[in-house]
Amino acid sequence: MTDKELSYCPGCGHGTAHRITMEVLDDLDAIKDTIGIAPVGCSVLAYEFMNIDMQQAAHGRAPALATAVKRLWPSKHVFTYQGDGDLAAIGTAETIHACNRGENIVIIFINNGIYGMTGGQMAPTTLPQMKSSTSPNGRDTGTMGHPLKITELIAQLPGVHFVTRQAVHTPGGVRKAKKAIKKAFEQSFENKGLCFVEIVSNCNSGWKMEPRASNVWMEENMFPYYPLGDIKVNGELISK
Amino acid sequence: MKGNEAMAEAAIRCGADGYFGYPITPQSEVLEYFMAEEPWNRTGMVVLQAESEIAAINMIYGGASTGKKVLTSSSSPGISLKQEGLSYLAGAELPCVVINVVRGGPGLGDIQPAQSDYFQSVKGGGHGDYKLFVIAPSSVQESADFVKKAFDIAFKYRIPALILSDGAIGQMMEKVELFEQEERLTDEQVIEKYGSWATTGKTADRERNIITSLDLIPERLEDHNKQLQAKYKKIEENEIMFEEIHCDDADHIIVAYGTSARICQKTVQLAREKGIKLGLMRPITLWPFPKKKIAEYGDTKKGIPTPDEVLTAFEKHFM
Numbered sequence A: 001m002t003d004k005e006l007s008y009c010p011g012c013g014h015g016t017a018h019r020i021t022m023e024v025l026d027d028l029d030a031i032k033d034t035i036g037i038a039p040v041g042c043s044v045l046a047y048e049f050m051n052i053d054m055q056q057a058a059h060g061r062a063p064a065l066a067t068a069v070k071r072l073w074p075s076k077h078v079f080t081y082q083g084d085g086d087l088a089a090i091g092t093a094e095t096i097h098a099c100n101r102g103e104n105i106v107i108i109f110i111n112n113g114i115y116g117m118t119g120g121q122m123a124p125t126t127l128p129q130m131k132s133s134t135s136p137n138g139r140d141t142g143t144m145g146h147p148l149k150i151t152e153l154i155a156q157l158p159g160v161h162f163v164t165r166q167a168v169h170t171p172g173g174v175r176k177a178k179k180a181i182k183k184a185f186e187q188s189f190e191n192k193g194l195c196f197v198e199i200v201s202n203c204n205s206g207w208k209m210e211p212r213a214s215n216v217w218m219e220e221n222m223f224p225y226y227p228l229g230d231i232k233v234n235g236e237l238i239s240k
Numbered sequence B: 001m002k003g004n005e006a007m008a009e010a011a012i013r014c015g016a017d018g019y020f021g022y023p024i025t026p027q028s029e030v031l032e033y034f035m036a037e038e039p040w041n042r043t044g045m046v047v048l049q050a051e052s053e054i055a056a057i058n059m060i061y062g063g064a065s066t067g068k069k070v071l072t073s074s075s076s077p078g079i080s081l082k083q084e085g086l087s088y089l090a091g092a093e094l095p096c097v098v099i100n101v102v103r104g105g106p107g108l109g110d111i112q113p114a115q116s117d118y119f120q121s122v123k124g125g126g127h128g129d130y131k132l133f134v135i136a137p138s139s140v141q142e143s144a145d146f147v148k149k150a151f152d153i154a155f156k157y158r159i160p161a162l163i164l165s166d167g168a169i170g171q172m173m174e175k176v177e178l179f180e181q182e183e184r185l186t187d188e189q190v191i192e193k194y195g196s197w198a199t200t201g202k203t204a205d206r207e208r209n210i211i212t213s214l215d216l217i218p219e220r221l222e223d224h225n226k227q228l229q230a231k232y233k234k235i236e237e238n239e240i241m242f243e244e245i246h247c248d249d250a251d252h253i254i255v256a257y258g259t260s261a262r263i264c265q266k267t268v269q270l271a272r273e274k275g276i277k278l279g280l281m282r283p284i285t286l287w288p289f290p291k292k293k294i295a296e297y298g299d300t301k302k303g304i305p306t307p308d309e310v311l312t313a314f315e316k317h318f319m
């Protein structure tokens, strides 16, 4: 990480997710061989904090950038870091097609069920009945659609090698998430296909909660809908 | 060889590293030529059919950010989809080549040749205040030669370059003399040439390289815009290209580019046979535009805009 002070709200999961990603790259001695792609969202400034070469993509298009970088520089580690609006709404096509082509990249997906950066609007992953500034009376699935389990969706694609869902709000969770991110980088670097790590995270500001309360709310509401654990390992779906 | 094929072959020969595109008539031969020719076996060039024009232009952004020589092509509706990406490329000052084989519009329009994307091309096209280097071939030979020219300018100034062809030149078969194959740069050469700005991996001996068009500090963004304008001024001073046919003694001069210029050249010839002193001024770069040159013709010579294809667009620009 750089010395720059994080711009995230105190208690937000983005900072921890950044840190473990960089620790993994350090552990793998991959700093000099890694190119990261930042999204549009709260983590648009990821390039200010991650001490590696980075590109800042247009909203939703990070997997397209990563595709070209990896194909033009097969000797590099390439990853995207994206929020749920970026990855599962405006960038759905780029996400699905990069996954389907089996690009040898890592996607780190921060699912906080809301648009943090723009002030708490409804995201594709917003839970049923969950309030946001554009669903002030709660998400009505009859008219606003259902929360999109994009991670389960892309796990179906043959080009995708490793899919896991993690959280970073407890020390145990951080350890597991870091291990998963390491596995993802190692396997994508061995050209096994796309490796996808979802991190279910809080957005205490967007959810209008204290950080601690937001983590309890996340455990009680987000985890039942987005259960943690591996979804696809070594190209095989895990049956539950 | 068709104009579209000539551009693809020229890209391979000038050592391009990657092409990313999506099919649309009348430019699909570009992607088809690459896929048949398999340049990955000839030079190591990467070719990928993207899922959309939006994905393709963002692949260009990713590739150009690493200092590699990348290009994409499309036709009018697809070029509209690329505008957000072009704005980002201009903002982040990335070198690349984009080909527009123009067809009729607005909307889905038709698949006939047209010059109706003129304004979109020379005024930037997407959001924000920026320019593209715009060069318009009027033959298959120029289609090939201008791919190389466009890459040269793109890397010289770190600016996206647009080749404005159209359905006629793209589909037309003509004899073409192709330049010799040039070597692609190795990864090491790319790092040596562009490592001061390109994202090629942060080594211990340098600061990290960041490619972004974002700057949340208003003063800095203003400075960035001033610097872009200064660069555009330099291009206007140094890179204008045009051709004059029988302009010296002409009473009237037609101004036309691309396909229209070919038609007008014939008109000039017929007029001269009848003793009418007609000349043709063909802008080759549409941005920067040879405004000064046209102004020099003064009152005695009156520019006549191309009547058929461009309609109001071209006319307004210099009249």
Ligand SMILES: Cc1ncc(C[n+]2csc(CCOP(=O)(O)OP(=O)(O)O)c2C)c(N)n1
Binding pocket: A040, A041, A042, A043, A059, A082, A083, A084, A085, A086, A087, A110, A112, A114, A115, A116, A117, A118, A123, A203
């Ligand atoms: C083309 C375009 N449309 C809309 C926006 C505005 N915008 C910026 S961030 C964002 C949503 C980000 O939400 P998410 O991806 O969930 O990330 P978070 O901020 O929650 O981390 C939107 C809609 C934009 N920058 N560009």
Ligand code: SF4
Binding pocket: A007, A008, A009, A011, A012, A013, A014, A042, A112, A116, A117, A202, A203, A204, A205, A206
């Ligand atoms: S708005 Fe939400 S996602 Fe953004 S930094 Fe604050 S808590 Fe994190």
